[in-house]
Amino acid sequence: MVNVRSKFVQGVIVAFILLSLPSLAKRPEFQLILKNHLFYPAEIEIPANTKVKLIIHNQDQTPEEFDSFDLNREKVIFPQKKAVIFIGPLLPGRYEFFGEFNPNSAQGAIVVKSSKLNAKVNQNTLIDATALSSNSPDKPVTQQALVKELNRAD
Amino acid sequence: MLINTIILFLRDALPIFVISTILISLLQHQGIKPIWYFIAAGVSVIFSFLLLTAIDDISHTIDSTGREWLYACLYIICYFIALVLLMQLPKMQGQLSTRQHWNICLCAGSLMVIVITLNSANFLIYITGYWFQNNASNVLVAGVILGGGICASIAVLLYFLMAFIERYCRVIAQFLLIFFSAGLLMKATNLLIQIDILSSERFLWDSNHIIIENSELGQLLTVFVGYDATPTMLQLLLYLSAIFIAFGLMFLPTVISKQSLTITLPKEAA
Numbered sequence: 001m002v003n004v005r006s007k008f009v010q011g012v013i014v015a016f017i018l019l020s021l022p023s024l025a026k027r028p029e030f031q032l033i034l035k036n037h038l039f040y041p042a043e044i045e046i047p048a049n050t051k052v053k054l055i056i057h058n059q060d061q062t063p064e065e066f067d068s069f070d071l072n073r074e075k076v077i078f079p080q081k082k083a084v085i086f087i088g089p090l091l092p093g094r095y096e097f098f099g100e101f102n103p104n105s106a107q108g109a110i111v112v113k114s115s116k117l118n119a120k121v122n123q124n125t126l127i128d129a130t131a132l133s134s135n136s137p138d139k140p141v142t143q144q145a146l147v148k149e150l151n152r153a154d
Numbered sequence: 155m156l157i158n159t160i161i162l163f164l165r166d167a168l169p170i171f172v173i174s175t176i177l178i179s180l181l182q183h184q185g186i187k188p189i190w191y192f193i194a195a196g197v198s199v200i201f202s203f204l205l206l207t208a209i210d211d212i213s214h215t216i217d218s219t220g221r222e223w224l225y226a227c228l229y230i231i232c233y234f235i236a237l238v239l240l241m242q243l244p245k246m247q248g249q250l251s252t253r254q255h256w257n258i259c260l261c262a263g264s265l266m267v268i269v270i271t272l273n274s275a276n277f278l279i280y281i282t283g284y285w286f287q288n289n290a291s292n293v294l295v296a297g298v299i300l301g302g303g304i305c306a307s308i309a310v311l312l313y314f315l316m317a318f319i320e321r322y323c324r325v326i327a328q329f330l331l332i333f334f335s336a337g338l339l340m341k342a343t344n345l346l347i348q349i350d351i352l353s354s355e356r357f358l359w360d361s362n363h364i365i366i367e368n369s370e371l372g373q374l375l376t377v378f379v380g381y382d383a384t385p386t387m388l389q390l391l392l393y394l395s396a397i398f399i400a401f402g403l404m405f406l407p408t409v410i411s412k413q414s415l416t417i418t419l420p421k422e423a424a
Contacts, residue, residue, distance in 0.1 A: 086350040
């Protein structure tokens, strides 16, 4: 009986290790900022058929819950903290998300583009984050600039 | 904000009311008084506040995936507790030994404590986060009262519906417990997929055009049977296996005991 039980436990552990192997892979990262109950950028473009890591920074003084029925994801983000979720692989299309605690204001979408090339270009595409960048309100920033700014803040 | 509070309260509190009703009804049938429930509820309140104070730190462990790990592990534990509980239940009424009595109370109590703690900590994050925002306390209290009223109504309806169905199907409470615990397992898989521990292939289907997951019916189905509008193959297989294992454990002892009875009876007669 003990032998059967230990074999069962071993089996469960092996199954878990096999199932979690994909998590060892390095995923492309995308940043998202929540400020004044609004997501910046409101739209993020990601490549189709690729799993990506989404890092959400909550710069508000209240908690928020990132929620998406299209993506089947929900995650609480504490004030002045970041949260990490993985999304995809997805087919090309538009997948909406919202802040469950402020659903009327905190809204956004993940736009999945068909080719990796497109998404790579889009990572450098100018995004309108004028409300976010208090230092230079007239100057739009790129996703890379956003990452730099966040790293500096950390 | 009022509607949002009601929706959030329903999402987090409905599973508590449903599992409470199922377990109270199940244990009442075994002649167990509901003292275990009050003890479990008291412990849960303490645990909820403890979790609320620690959840921020827990969330930021293991590369900001600590909360998912904690919730997923506890949901999986819930499923196994439900299995143990089902195995402990006697097949015939009035056969409960003292040891079985305590085991059943312990299983039901721990299941309640985990479900209440996890769900109420979720709602407390929202309440405590917005309590001091623009004098929102009145709206939050009103939302909780209205949400509580709706949940209590559903629980009472469920209790009497179960009592009615029991005339035709004695094991309805066990069936509901199996589907509820399989639903918790689905939640666990969702959390593990979200943090990239389980692989996430494409969705098998999207049944949002039939029943929207966010709708009232969708929420009810999610609580009762773990409804997911966009499941993956892995999730579907795990869900079906969880249900088959639970039904197997529930019915196998009866089948074996019946078989042994048919084998031993002729010998005794001879």
